[in-house]
Amino acid sequence: MPVDTSTTGLPAAHAAAPPRLDRRARLILFVLCAAQFMVALDFSVLNVALPDLGKDLGLDRSALQWAVTAFALPAGGFLLLFGRIADLYGRRRLFLAGLAVFGAASLLAALAWNPASFLAGRALQGLGAAVIVPTGMSLLTTTFPEGPQRDRALGISGTLLSLGFTIGMVLGGVMTDTLGWRSTMALLVVFTLIVLPLAPGLLPGPLPREGAHLPERPRLDVPGAVTVTGGLLALIYALSTAADRGFGGADVLVTLAAGVVLLIAFVIVESRSDAPLVSLPMLRRPTVAWGNLGGLVTFSMMSTVVFVLTLYLQETLGLSAFRTGLVFGVQGLLSVAAGTLAPRVIGRFGARRTLVFSLLGQGLFVAALLGVGAESGALVATAGVSLASMCHLGAIISYGLTVTSGVPDEEQGLATGLVTTTQQVGITIGIPLLGVLATTQGTLLDGVRQVLAVDAAIVIAAAVLVGLGLRRARR
Structure with missing residues (x-):
């Protein structure tokens, strides 16, 4: 159920200013926004640390792009899939699982002993982010009803999202110069340890028609999930690689074409599915x-x-x-x-x-x-x-x-x-x-x-x- 955060006698849609949030609503918003901020920070905090990271782990300049791409691939490719799984099986439990995966992956990246272990940590971070972002957003939009309450909640979330990218660029340089590149990944572990213990007792449980409470749980659209996830993975890989090497490489052209074909196939699959993913x-x-x-x-x-x-x-x-x-x-x-x-x-x-x-x-x-x-x-x-x-x-x-x-x-x-x-x-x-x-x-x-x-x-x-x-x- 949405949290009643209005403190005025007027209906929420007609309030002259965004209503004040009660203590529980503020804590829920803190947990959801802190998780989104953490993911936004992860997008940029490592960028200025890449040269030091490459020297420490033995990654040459041409391979450094994978520090970014390994995160971006699952973070973008699995968003739609996990958003739909959350609708069917429960947003709260999936959000908590995403936080746990993200925190463990950040610890693996911070302790990485070779390129493979670091890139595995980054890929798992991306997978955790692909869970946290859509489930966190849907928890926010279903917790705060449409109108000034949701406007205010999304305003705060959007501000922290933008601020996370910016702070990451500044903080990454300072931390790398003073504490080393591993501290940028350790910071994300600290964020997880703050957010994860608070979340279970605050976040709302399943909606009446969500997860286990569904009288007949709809089937997950597997063909749709395969085509859209594969298409997004191929598209993001092609564009991320092109940013470093240009569009002339055979791998870029092949994966770009594959991404387009798979996304077209996804539209066709969805038009014929009884329970479409989208x-x-x-x-x-x-x-x-x-x-x-x-x-x-x-x-x-x-x-x-x-x-x-x-x-x-x-x-x-x-x-x-x-x-x-x-x-x-x-x-x-x-x-x-x-x-x-x-x-x-x-x-x-x-x-x-x-x-x-x-x-x-x-x-x-x-x-x-x-x-x-x-x-x-x-x-x-x-x-x-x-x-x-x-x-x-x-x-x-x-x-x-x-x-x-x-x-x-x-x-x-x-x-x-x-x-x-x-x-x-x-x-x-x-x-x-x-x-x-x-x-x-x-x-x-x-x-x-x-x-x-x-x-x-x-x-x-x-x-x-x-x-x-x-x-x-x-x-």
Whole structure:
């Protein structure tokens, strides 16, 4: 049952401000958000530690990408599958299992004695993340009812998600310099030890129609699970590898083609299944289709901006890794402010309008970054990326609300699985699709400007398309 967190006499949908949360609701939100923050931290905390890690474990530069890819493959490939399994067999128990796997895997990665043991730990971390993210999101959306309560909960979750990526970049450098790369993995073990003991007594049990309480439990759509998981794994592998070696390699082209074929097969399988893994009518819902398009664009294009600005600040302006981290630290602080304001904006203008205008703002502030120069531009970069990130965070929160609004509780795991799959695929595809332009177009500055121009154009075009699509959906 949703937690009653309203402290006003007004209905939640008409409250002038997001209602205060009672103590138990705050603790539930802490557990769910801490788990999401932990996973977001894991995406970025290791990046600046890769050179030290490679020297310690004997991984050469060409193999270092697997420190990232080994995590990204299961983290993105199994999201939809575990989201649906959670709907059928119980979100709470799967969430707890995911936390346990993630913590054990982090310990294995921290204690790794050779490349194989480290990569095994990273792969198991990704598997745990693929469980934690959709189950945590669906627990949040089913615990906090639609309206200001859910807006506020998703606002806090989205803020910590964005902050986790940013803090990971800064914290990873500091911890690696002072304590060594293993400390970045040990930090995740500490997070797990804080969250896991609290979760069992706080998280709500199965819904009346969830898990063992179903009178006739639906069968898991095995053909659908195989095709969509295989397709996502192939797609993420191809794009992650292309980010390092380009699209010319035979393995990249073969796995990219295999991913496309498997995803087409998945659509065909789902159209003929009596109990589909993904309901095609759900995918045809305008809010689901257009909301996920907005999410895909905001994640993919913002990850590209962070990537090319990191190159620009360090290689063109000559900033140290620490000073570069401070630039993104400012970005993180303003993201916190945006997360505080976003629920109020959504409460006033609605999630759909907020999504459209957030995308538009992100695109315009990225376009403003074209003012960076060869000898100066740190201030422009700091202001531009920070303001773009504020809009980006508004888009993250509002697209999640757009996609999950009106979805029955028994399908929230699927809806949030789609949201988080969009997020993971978006983070994966942006850099290989556009980032390569930064290093192949004359000087690095020329390449960075070209990436930023294309990036801004894509986000602005998406804002227009999403706005038109959602407007037609209301008619």
